[in-house]
Amino acid sequence: MKIGVVVFPGSNCDRDCFFAGALAGHEMRFLWHQERDLHNVDCVILPGGFSYGDYLRAGAIARFSPIIEEVIAHARRGGLVLGICNGFQVLLEAGLLPGAMLPNKSLKFVSKPVHLRVENTSTPFTRLFDRGTVIRLPIAHGLGNFYADKDTLDRLEGEGRVVFRYCDRNGNPDEAHNPNGSLNNIAGICNEEGNVLGMMPHPERASEEILGGTDGLVIFRSLLS
């Protein structure tokens, strides 16, 4: 698959996503934030980092960049979009996914590996997982406390659009293993069609045995064919 990784000023996981995508066998390229051409990529990755410094609110400025208009059009056409960490925040700001991010409950940046239960395996990003599988990916964020109003939350849950949930190593999504205070331990959600996925954990950082695991690579490999 042809995958483009968007580079905003302040993106800092762009190279990591590029590398992991290439490891999985994809044809990778960067997409500069001022471009309006997606160069016929099949999937767009909005990587982690601090787009435009995130001094206002995470993702709030990136949402107005020229490339985002194209990404929105691409998503509406059914094209694949994966937002990771800051990329998830941009998707929320751009209205491609519902809800908002609050500061972590601890009010501190949190960086550590966490366990996640894969709740939805019908998306193009998760189709190689078995439903209910517990995987382990690193998180690293200050604003990952997912919030949505009750109706939205009920819809997300009812339609099976919660894709990843923070849990213990046995798959129980308890409060003790919620690293940021997210409602319902939500770590990742998708849109109605399943072609847009936003997630706080970093699959690109768990794509080689030497880094402690390859659970993240499964997401990139799911995109093959």
Next chain:
Amino acid sequence: MVTQSSSKLWRKMGLRDSEYELITSTLGREPNETELGLYSAMWSEHCGYKHSKAYLRLLPSQAPHVLQGPGENAGIVDIGRGVAVVLKMESHNHPSAVEPFQGAATGVGGILRDIFTMGARPICFLDSLRFGPPEDEVVKYLMAGVVSGISAYGNCVGIPTVAGEVAFHGPFKGNPLVNVMCVGIIRDPSTIARGITGEPGNVVMVVGSKTGRDGIRGAAFASEGLGSDSEKDRPSVQVGDPFTGKLLIEACLEVIEKRLVVGIQDMGAAGLISSASEMAGKSKTGMVINLDLVPRREAGMTPYEVMLSESQERMLIVARPEKVEEIREHFGRWGLDATPVGEVTDSGMLQLFDKGELVAEVPVGSLVNPPVYDPPAERPDYIPDLQELDPARVPEPQDLGKALLSILARPNIASKRWVYEQYDYSVGTDTVIGPGRSDACVMRVKHVLPGGSYFEDPDAGAAQSTLIREGPGHPELGIAVTTDCNARYCYLDPGRGAMQAVAEAARNLSMTGARPLAITDCLNFGNPEKPHVYWQFQECVKGIAHAARALSIPVVSGNVSFYNECGDGRAAVWPTPVIGMVGGLEDVSRACASAFSREGDVIILVGPESPGDLPGAGSGAELGGEIGGSEYLEMVTGEARGKPPVVDLELEGRMQALVRSLITQGKVRSAHDLSDGGLGVALAECCIPGDFGAEVVVEGHGRPDFILFGETQSRALVSAGEEELPSIYDEARRMGVPVRAIGRVKGRGSPLAVEVKTGEGLTRFEVPVSRLRDAWEGAIPSIFDDMDRGDSGGGDDGAGV
């Protein structure tokens, strides 16, 4: 106009009368106020190294693999296969004392610029932090601020903060130490950049952020002690903008890689004046700078303010005239200024113009060569008394298991998870052994640089890359990094303490399997004009030099921070020569972590089991353990006292070589050094991550508590399958290193059970690993318990991997 001599303005600027006279005779006239300001900054201790230069020459800096030694922004060593590693450590103590968040953040930003200035892509940060007792409310505020400042800058620029140390001692209460180290990679050593000007006629450009009034006189402020009125110096603290820092990295690396620049220099302490004069000084050229062309964020700045501003995220670039436009385009794409402000001359003078008017004219050579002082040094009278310790009078604990739990909960020993989980340590996808998993952190060097340039060849599709020689199919190279210093040892015996810091840093690297390759040091002391402080400094430098020679590790860069003292009595901090060290691994997949990982493995103590035979051993050796200056002694008596442990550098070298060899051959499954808290703490730290128990029998003569918590050097704990034992013993005998199997790893959920056999009898205790974990993991969060403890995640790191 008031003459300088009548107002004695130089004194307010921190210059001595004799220095003022020297300036006047050099210029053949009285300097004007701007010129005086230039000298006051360049001749400050911070920029000029007036009190340290003479002694720093003692440090060995030569070795065949050294590509750049001291004198540049950072040192560089060749680690093989055409890869060079760049390293440097620097202090940001004073700014962090008055404004912890920005002080620490700009410390990170500053050291970062030193690395990419050389043309290296930064791959990690390390932080060596010292605070007062953590229960103190002000200390808590300082520590929380420093940690969040490091976190804010490091996380935003996307460079992982992977290792370091945090220690707590009374003398650092009002003057914390914030030392930050950065390491970078150069994949093509022909692109190493330096702070030089090249030919006259070359163009001088200011790039990056605009210049404001922040941080003016920062270098001079860092060259004084901290007083009760230091709060007023807050405006001397710079303000960091990591977002611009990130853009500056990318833009600078692009123009360096494309060989568009002749020279490049970071604008750090003392801003434009420092970078301009250092570049011209190194190249024996001159420079004309038109101050009105420097992009500013404030109106009405004087020439003095423009030259002395320490606004962050700026660099000085020198380029050939025909490259200026291309450089501007590169910076423009990243939204940054790149503005020609002057040119290189052959005059040997630094000439500053403001709207065509000459406002300052001084010889570059005199700016960069301040007078060098070798002040009186005197061994303080208190040393013999401090080293006095009657070990027999140290109270003996009733219950060794309880003593172990207590020492694990000491803030100096306890897990620093609360700190490192605020740092993004996994960004960059190179962190192989991250914080909390070994004595050092291990990074890998990717064969292929992902992505290459962002702008070139937009439709090629495939990954553009710089391939490392020998490329895929061959093992990936690894780099191990650490910082180390035991300030308590250095207070009691500066020479021995400094040697120990070098030995332990090297030991940390060896425990991962990495061969130590280079040192960067950060020397933190009080006021060098006080004879006992200068004596401490001399002893420490001699100690580092001695150990570095003995272990064959060159010192390639460093930093000196004097005037670390505070309060009205101006009490100095403990002498703290922090050693940053980098090592290399031929095959990163062989890197070893410190925790036990398999039930039934044999636990082997490498190195001397008892300190009895070591000549010059520290206090307590005759009773079974060197407890002089130990964490245990401070826990039991509340005192920093005694003769600290001796370091036998030959034994140390052999022991480290043995462990490295065992790791490289894949004969051991874990390796952890014995340091603060001795064998007892090391055993607990090996059990906790994987929740493995252990059954251990230790033999010795004297007191069980000394045997368990003494800090005898040159020791390690390794674990290995039983089948490896004969060959491990063989190799140890060949290399002349004592080894002894002292026990076995037990299954998950089993306790740590220890038996100490002495001539007098047998002491046995057993503690569940979960209780060890609670003590070790819980201590720091409980101090900061007003902040959410959240998911402590105990055991998650090790067991799940």
